[in-house]
Amino acid sequence: MSVAALAELGSLLADQSRSTLLVALMDGRAWTVTELAHHATIARSTASEHLSRLHDAGLVVVEAQGRHRYFRLADNYVAQLVETLGGVQLSTPGSRRHFSKVPPALAHARSCYDHLAGQVAVELYEGLVTSGHLMLSVDLVTITVQGRGLFQSLGVDVSMLERSGRPLVRTCLDWTERRHHLAGGLGAALFQVLIDRRWIRRGRQPRSIVITEAGNCALPRLTGSDRTREDVQNNSALAEILRT
Amino acid sequence: MSVAALAELGSLLADQSRSTLLVALMDGRAWTVTELAHHATIARSTASEHLSRLHDAGLVVVEAQGRHRYFRLADNYVAQLVETLGGVQLSTPGSRRHFSKVPPALAHARSCYDHLAGQVAVELYEGLVTSGHLMLSVDLVTITVQGRGLFQSLGVDVSMLERSGRPLVRTCLDWTERRHHLAGGLGAALFQVLIDRRWIRRGRQPRSIVITEAGNCALPRLTGSDRTREDVQNNSALAEILRT
DNA sequence: GTTACTCTTCGGTCCGCGCCGAAACGTCGG
DNA sequence: CCGACGTTTCGGCGCGGACCGAAGAGTAAC
Structure with missing residues (x-):
């Protein structure tokens, strides 16, 4: 497993807007960009970019239906992941x-x-x-x-x-x-x-x-x-x- | 569930250097700032700042011994967390x-x-x-x-x-x-x-x-x-x- | 005391990226 | 075909933060 992947996953979750989008999707239902953008109170274009990143990483899947594109969490594992992280209470060494x-x-x-x-x-x-x-x-x-x-x-x-x-x-x-x-x-x-x-x-x-x-x-x-x-x-x- | 906490935890993991530090600590042992800095190939001061952030968040604990300060993962839960996140396979197109x-x-x-x-x-x-x-x-x-x-x-x-x-x-x-x-x-x-x-x-x-x-x-x-x-x-x- | 070492704090620089609005693309209905 | 609408792409702005070196604080050994 990879430090790079860990950091990338972290950076995906690091942004407040992206986190909000993910949490909004936690109910398992599919939502459109506009709806999600409104929910997170960001511009549609911004939401689109965020969802695009999440999609590239495989955390969400998209379903095209006419001119709408519905986004959903990729699978239960992602939901579980978000839930686990949300529950955390925060209060090579080549060189030996x-x-x-x-x-x-x-x-x-x-x-x-x-x-x-x-x-x-x-x-x-x-x-x-x-x-x-x-x-x-x-x-x-x-x-x-x-x-x-x-x-x-x-x-x-x-x-x-x-x-x-x-x-x-x-x-x-x-x-x-x-x-x-x-x-x-x-x-x-x-x-x-x-x-x-x-x-x-x-x-x-x-x-x-x-x-x-x-x-x-x-x-x-x-x-x-x-x-x-x-x-x-x-x-x-x-x-x-x-x-x- | 708190979106803010999720994003904060994400941002802690988002940085490559911090991830490297965390992964280096995954063996359960305690390491000094200098060692960790060298492992992550960053300046001691930078590593110190990162570890300080991780410490503030409660992900690592520190044990002072003389002029050394040994950093360890706070507990098994953190290790599990890193392990879980590391287990996620991100579908990065170029990574095969x-x-x-x-x-x-x-x-x-x-x-x-x-x-x-x-x-x-x-x-x-x-x-x-x-x-x-x-x-x-x-x-x-x-x-x-x-x-x-x-x-x-x-x-x-x-x-x-x-x-x-x-x-x-x-x-x-x-x-x-x-x-x-x-x-x-x-x-x-x-x-x-x-x-x-x-x-x-x-x-x-x-x-x-x-x-x-x-x-x-x-x-x-x-x-x-x-x-x-x-x-x-x-x-x-x-x-x-x-x-x- | 002095020297040597580790670690943290402090300025200052620079890059990444989140954000928006405008424009382009695609799809649907008339 | 044409306008309405949902979505994506693009250019540009500005903040946050990762980074380093230098200086300061603290400890250990002599």
Whole structure:
């Protein structure tokens, strides 16, 4: 699908007069140019031009009858489209260039302070949400009963964590993935579990804190060769857990 | 229904640059002004203005982090909206010319936002229909009981998806095949499953979005040599599933 | 503090296009 | 054929807005 087509469709709807014409046609009946022009309070010639554009785009169809030309919406799909859009409440990047500077191992999995970050972390977090262990409300994430069960079974004392004063569930915008991953007390505990069970493993590098370009992630990281093997284990084991 | 709101939404989408920005955000990730500006090949200031308008309208949300400001689509509903509009086929007379220029790998399999597209996707979708996992009514596609079983067995939580607010089953007109493929929440979930199970695999290219001549497809794509092998696996495995 | 970086705001230019009225085209009735 | 009427095409006007570069505000690292 096409950006150009999207923009074109948008520009068709963008004009107030054209929108008025389309809405007037929403009843499914056919109307003449003059009638529609009068309804939209524009000149006949202007209405004619608008309808011509809508016709070229295939949004309306025309039926000639004598010297009249009756315009109708093309089909139900267009009507549905207009209805959908009308219901909205409004209140290539070719250029990942500086991304190439991020070592793949780093993008794949790393630590962010005391929790896991990177592709693995993002997938993990989203997996926890879609599997119903975490629940997403407006702008708040909470742990579900099911999630409590999961973490308890992993040896995490959730209620203990809750009393620690630190927020249990937090999300953190992942620096490389641009999506959220799990942070907070639960994120830290989970990271510990993953390490303890050897599903992931710290990299060979000294635990130095490297400040990246974006400046916001600390990363004793997973090493290249180990990473792959460890992550496969990680994925399958976690997948199994999430399936519970 | 408000004509004014319709026109305003249209005018937001009408501009090619804004459409490009929105489409770039369709992957659900968050991007900075600079990145988006570069992707749309416009000045940072221009991109900033566009994003500001989109933000005012509530189509995108912004998250400040240090000196960066990350923009994301506001919610799934917006994504659905863009997807719906993008699925409209406008009958632009001159637009069938550049078919031969589509790279074969691209026509064969590619991603379309967050779901699979291309020949493989079209066959897959039609397979799901003929095998009774999806049901086709007048202008509506729904999942059958049998289909629920299939997706559950693939690890997709269908009922969870249904509650997410995003339409579960959508179809999207395939840009190269001119037939429908599966989109919506189910399409996205299926795509994820295919990747997780390594039945398909992202291309070796950096995950850049390449704009084709027709200007219309985002494509972290399957590479040539790998593609074939991976797709064969894909097909047989899927065929087996569909036979169930 | 300084330097470097990102992002927004502000002038100013320029193109697109929505608008109208006049004229041309087509169809119907007399 | 001729006038009446519905519609489309054309020329020209004027506004809105997309665009950029420069300047200003805010943040991060040294």
